[in-house]
Amino acid sequence: xxxxxxxxxxxxxxxxxxxxxxxxxxxxxxxxxxxxxxxxxxxxxxxxxxxxxxxxxxxxxxxxxxxxxxxxxxxxxxxxxxxxxxxxxxxxxxxxxxxxxxxxxxxxxxxxxxxxxxxxxxxxxxxxxxxxxxxxxxxxxxxxxxxxxxxxxxxxxxxxxxxxxxxxxxxxxxxxxxxxxxxxxxxxxxxxxxxxxxxxxxxxxxxxxxxxxxxxxxxxxxxxxxxxxxxxxxxxxxxxxxxxxxxxxxxxxxxxxxxxxxxxxxxxxxxxxxxxxxxxxxxxxxxxxxx
Numbered sequence: 567x568x569x570x571x572x573x574x575x576x577x578x579x580x581x582x583x584x585x586x587x588x589x590x591x592x593x594x595x596x597x598x599x600x601x602x603x604x605x606x607x608x609x610x611x612x613x614x615x616x617x618x619x620x621x622x623x624x625x626x627x628x629x630x631x632x633x634x635x636x637x638x639x640x641x642x643x644x645x646x647x648x649x650x651x652x653x654x655x656x657x658x659x660x661x662x663x664x665x666x667x668x669x670x671x672x673x674x675x676x677x678x679x680x681x682x683x684x685x686x687x688x689x690x691x692x693x694x695x696x697x698x699x700x701x702x703x704x705x706x707x708x709x710x711x712x713x714x715x716x717x718x719x720x721x722x723x724x725x726x727x728x729x730x731x732x733x734x735x736x737x738x739x740x741x742x743x744x745x746x747x748x749x750x751x752x753x754x755x756x757x758x759x760x761x762x763x764x765x766x767x768x769x770x771x772x773x774x775x776x777x778x779x780x781x782x783x784x785x786x787x788x789x790x791x792x793x794x795x796x797x798x799x800x801x802x803x804x805x806x807x808x809x810x811x812x813x814x815x816x817x818x819x820x821x822x823x824x825x826x827x828x829x830x831x832x833x834x835x836x837x838x839x840x841x842x843x844x845x846x847x848x849x850x851x852x853x854x855x856x857x
Contacts, residue, residue, distance in 0.1 A: 573602060577609045580625075581618040588621065595625050600633055630662040631846060638853045642821055650742050652824040656831075657721045659850065664723060672726045676705055677743045684747065690764050690782050691793065693749055697740065698791030705729065707736060709788040717834040720827050734760040734826055736787035741823075752817030754784065755826065756799065757808055761786050763817055781815065825854050 576595065582588050595602055603626055610622045634655055641652055650673070658664050683696045701707050710719050710730035718724040719732040725739065737753055737760050744751040750765040766780035784799065786792045796815055803810055828851040835843040 570605065573598075573605050574609070577606060577622070580621045581615050592621070592625055596628060596632075600629060603629060627662075631659070634659055635850060635853050638850060642854060646820045649738060649745070649820045649823065652820055653722045653738055653742075653827065656824065656827050657723050659847070660717070660721055661723060669723055669726060673739070673742060676700065676739075677746055679704060680743060681747055694751075694764065694785060694791060694793060697744060697749075701740065701743070701787075702790040707731070707739070708790065709733070709736065715834050715837055717831055717838070720831050720834070732830065733786070733788040734823070734830060737762055738823065738827075740785070740787045740791075751785065753820075753823050754814070754816065755818040755822050756802070756814050758806060759786075759788070759802070760823075760826065761799075763815075765817065821854055825851060828854070 573595075576591050579591055580588060582591070595606070606622050606626050610619050613619055613622075637655055638652075641648070641655060645651055650670070654664065654666055654669065657669075680697055680700045683700065684693060688696070706729045707725075708730060710716065710728075710732060713719070713730075714732060718728070719730070719735055722735065722738070725731040725735045731739070740762060741751060741753055751762050752765060754761045754763050762785040763781045764783050764785060766782055781796070784794050784796070786794065799815060800810065803814060808814075828847050832844055832847045832851070835847065
């Protein structure tokens with residue numbers, strides 16, 4: 567690692583009109599990774615040169631973007647059982663300075679409120695009613711029906727602040743809370759509308775593992791936790807003219823959930839006309855596909 571004085575000298579040359587010089591310095595700074603960001607930010611704050619500021623912004627973004635890609639690889643290989651960590655990595659794409667402790671604290675509060683209402687004598691349906699009451703009535707979460715395709719619906723920090731989300735983001739919040747409380751609820755990758763499955767506790771279905779034997783019932787967080795059976799999935803697939811594939815009825819691994827979040831974001835930014843974001847998100851999705 568170069569000394570701070572040498573790094574500052576490099577940064578000061580970023581406004582060099584010679585493109586080859588700029589690209590050489592850029593490559594050097596990128597190779598240094600996350601540790602160089604504070605110096606870049608300091609240089610940006612103390613400069614009135616728009617060219618220098620723009621180049622610093624691009625380098626910081628590239629370092630942060632590459633860092634997310636690397637962490638996604640690690641998550642898939644070592645820690646995909648932690649759904650919260652996966653969705654926080656998604657949020658850090660748009661919000662690199664995300665206050666993760668604040669988000670964890672908000673979710674912990676909801677979980678605590680649910681836990682206080684639970685007891686060992688409750689049936690599966692009664693446990694779901696408790697979660698629904700706390701999440702949708704006490705804390706006021708609900709589906710974002712007016713801006714259904716907005717990218718904000720896919721970022722967990724925005725969902726927690728606005729109390730609005732799409733079927734997938736509300737399901738992710740529901741999953742994080744229920745699984746932390748050892749309630750056997752898992753995500754179901756149903757086309758067009760993500761839902762949840764409450765499993766027979768005897769199934770012992772892992773977050774990423776073999777197909778379970780039994781689903782007790784399904785849950786739709788977008789409809790405030792409405793409970794339904796496989797017959798409704800039959801009718802939904804028939805309406806969409808889709809085949810009755812077994813995967814549409816069974817829990818999916820967390821990596822598939824995060825892939826779907828990225829696909830939702832890609833669609834959202836395509837609609838808004840942000841091709842650079844679309845390309846970057848496609849690259850992050852590719853990290854999960856290849857891992």
